[in-house]
Amino acid sequence: MHEIGQRIVSGKVKPGDVLPREETLAESLQVSRTALREALKVLSAKGLIESRTGVGARVLEKRHWNQLDADVLAWRCASMPTDDFVDKLVEMREVIEPAAVAAAARRRTAEHLAEIDSAYRAMDAAQTLDEWTAADLQFHDAVLHATGNELLQSLFSVIETALGTFFALSARTAANFKYSLPHHQKVLEAIRRRQPEVARKAMQALIADSQANLQQSRGRARARKKAGA
Amino acid sequence: MHEIGQRIVSGKVKPGDVLPREETLAESLQVSRTALREALKVLSAKGLIESRTGVGARVLEKRHWNQLDADVLAWRCASMPTDDFVDKLVEMREVIEPAAVAAAARRRTAEHLAEIDSAYRAMDAAQTLDEWTAADLQFHDAVLHATGNELLQSLFSVIETALGTFFALSARTAANFKYSLPHHQKVLEAIRRRQPEVARKAMQALIADSQANLQQSRGRARARKKAGA
DNA sequence: CCCGAGCTGTTTGTCATACAAATCGACTAT
DNA sequence: ATAGTCGATTTGTATGACAAACAGCTCGGG
Structure with missing residues (x-):
């Protein structure tokens, strides 16, 4: 297959x-x-x-094509991780996650908050890049879960692929892989305090920051390519 | 299966x-x-x-579960078209379509616009409920297509199911099934003029109106049920 | 009495073969 | 020229057989 x-x-x-x-x-x-x-x-x-x-x-x-299927996304990433495709993944995050986090802030239960908080603490405690990656994915999954809308949660495969591609492209080192922790904390706090609009803004900032980091990586990659050629 | x-x-x-x-x-x-x-x-x-x-x-x-899969959605609709599930479908539309139409207004090509315009004219010319339904689906599909993001377009199965359920629940008559045409026209015009925020607002209004209509149907259904019991 | 290693039965995973059903294209008769 | 028919091709389904992997049980040891 x-x-x-x-x-x-x-x-x-x-x-x-x-x-x-x-x-x-x-x-x-x-x-x-x-x-x-x-x-x-x-x-x-x-x-x-x-x-x-x-x-x-x-x-x-x-x-x-069922483009949101986890396999199809993975195949696209494996064959053509072009800038164009990555931009589309980012756009999906920009559409989904701010809306989702706002809904989560509105409707979250104590259990949902505990789930998100747990993922956040795992991110804080992460020692290796793998631990961080796993906790990061868990965080965003928990946010989608907290919306109480399983249709939204099924979009996690998109976020998962987007973050995975991001990690692959931006070859982060042990020194800086935690740089986005403060952004995640702001999101967590806004959900805790049930402030939908604050949460939305915080998530938008998180994604924008993530995208900026990606652009930087692209710039470095092109520079290397140019130097090599 | x-x-x-x-x-x-x-x-x-x-x-x-x-x-x-x-x-x-x-x-x-x-x-x-x-x-x-x-x-x-x-x-x-x-x-x-x-x-x-x-x-x-x-x-x-x-x-x-791959909740966004067309079959899974159809099975859910066939077995439990509860108010709860319909609300989730509406929420998905509220997240996807305004964002999508804004992107469409920004990036649409002449071909994309022609596609949407063609669907709109089919809606206008529709004589039967079936014709209207087909044209309506085509309209929303064309909008997603105009975003140029095939990931967004794959969410059409959700909109398709949502509209289908809506039509099934709200037993519209030949007299009023075109009531949402003006809303669609506003969306079309905003895309034609490349006004993302106007388009977003128009789409939000369209969905809100559609939801209001749905609530009304629910009220009538409950009233009938009560009277019958 | 507790615990782990090995054995055995059960169930899925894969394969080879055979035939039914459906479709397309060419040919023929009108 | 056209409609209908026949045949070749390919998927769809069925059947029987065996390999692989796992769960739970039994048995031996501590």
């Missing part, structure tokens, strides 16, 4: 193309037709392909 | 439960194990279940 999914998402096969017939595809991937079909069925569920009897499996247009 | 998916989403089997083994399940559904396995694989991709060898297929917690 991953093999074929990546081929499609990376553009090796384009929308409109039809895949080879199942028998040959199965042979070329060294699996049985049964296993291949289960993979194709999942790709079909993700909106990447459509199988029709007598014709074959046709790659659908991007329009139909 | 739909049968088992509905059983899970409707709560007939709860998170933590394990499904019967594949052989008996296949027999009870009158299909082969092959076909059943393809269905389970898709449900697994949607995050509803997790299969482990030697144990069986366990229903995952709602936390892991």
Whole structure:
């Protein structure tokens, strides 16, 4: 599934193309037709392909892809982490997270707050980059959970991918990986005090700061590339 | 797939439960194990279940469900179109659409505008409720498309479900089903003139109006229920 | 009495094969 | 020229068999 999914998402096969017939595809991937079909069925569920009897499996247009699917996002990141795509991930965060944190500040229960607080303390206590990353993800997930709207929470896969890409691109060191802790604290406090608009502003600042950091990394990356060339 | 998916989403089997083994399940559904396995694989991709060898297929917690999946949304609507769930759909629209229309007003191309305009004219020309519904969906899809962010466009399944549920609940008549046309016109004009904030406000008004209409329907439904009881 | 290692039964994961159903394209008869 | 039909191709489904992995039990040791 991953093999074929990546081929499609990376553009090796384009929308409109039809895949080879199942028998040959199965042979070329060294699996049985049964296993291949289960993979194709999942790709079909993700909106990447459509199988029709007598014709074959046709790659659908991007329009139909389930772009918010965790796998599809991961494949896109693996094949083309272009600036363009990262900008789109940032835009999604700008839409989702401020609205979500405002809702969370309005409706949070004591349990939700405890969850967010726990994640914050884990971020504060993090010793390694991996610990920090895990706690950071937990923080943003807890905020979405606190909205009480599971539809919003399902957008976590987007935030997860966005943060993951961010970490990958901005090669942070042990010295500075905690730089955004104060921003997170402001968000936490606004939720604690049930101040939706304060929370929204704090989250916007957090994302803006994160984006600025990303731009900086891009600048450094381009400079290195230029110097190397 | 739909049968088992509905059983899970409707709560007939709860998170933590394990499904019967594949052989008996296949027999009870009158299909082969092959076909059943393809269905389970898709449900697994949607995050509803997790299969482990030697144990069986366990229903995952709602936390892991891919709630934005078109099928999952449809199953929820089919089994429990409660006020609570409709409110969550409305909240999603309140988050997504104003932000999306603002982005669309900023970045739209001539082609995008033509698409939206075409949908608007179809709404204006609609003679039947079905025609109107199709054009309305096309309008909102075109707006998402105009953002140029395919991640945002993938949220169309949510808007689609929300509007579909809305139409189902509010049993509109031929006389009044076009009442929201002026709101759509304001949105269209703001996008044409590239006025992001005007567009945002217009979309907020459109959704608010739609929600008000929904509340009214609920009131009538409750009144009928009370009178009948 | 408690605990861990190994064994065994159960269930999913994969495979090979066969056939039914549906579709497309070419051919034929009107 | 066109409509209908036939056949080749490909997916959809079914069946039977075996490999792999896990849960719980049993048994031996401390």
